[in-house]
Amino acid sequence: MTAVVRVGVGCFVRDAKHAGAILIGERKGSHGAGKLALPGGHLELGESWETCAAREVKEETNLDLDNFRFVHVTVIVTLLLEYLHFTLVTI
Numbered sequence: 001m002t003a004v005v006r007v008g009v010g011c012f013v014r015d016a017k018h019a020g021a022i023l024i025g026e027r028k029g030s031h032g033a034g035k036l037a038l039p040g041g042h043l044e045l046g047e048s049w050e051t052c053a054a055r056e057v058k059e060e061t062n063l064d065l066d067n068f069r070f071v072h073v074t075v076i077v078t079l080l081l082e083y084l085h086f087t088l089v090t091i
Contacts, residue, residue, distance in 0.1 A: 009052045010040035013065065025060060 013023035024036045041056040043049070050068045057065050 007043040008040060009043055009049060009056060010038040011053050011057050011065075012038060012071070013057060013061070013063065023061065023063075 014021070015023075022038070024038060027033050027035050027037050039057045039060040040053070041059070043052045047055075049070070053068060054065050057063055
């Protein structure tokens with residue numbers, strides 16, 4: 001079996017009209033169905049962090065975002081699969 005590293009991008013989406021709040025949604029259809037999660041997904045080959053974040057947020061929420069700030073990188077190892085998890089915050 002060939003090892004594949006998938007890079008996940010999660011986004012804290014904030015709005016000045018709702019100070020202190022972040023956007024979360026209920027997962028459907030994939031791992032964690034029924035659980036609350038940030039909008040996000042996997043980075044496509046050659047895609048930038050910002051492009052991935054904008055695409056995933058658009059796919060999951062229909063919001064158009066264009067202001068990003070890098071926050072955190074974490075390596076998560078689960079069930080022998082390695083994930084690099086990158087989080088962007090929109091302001």
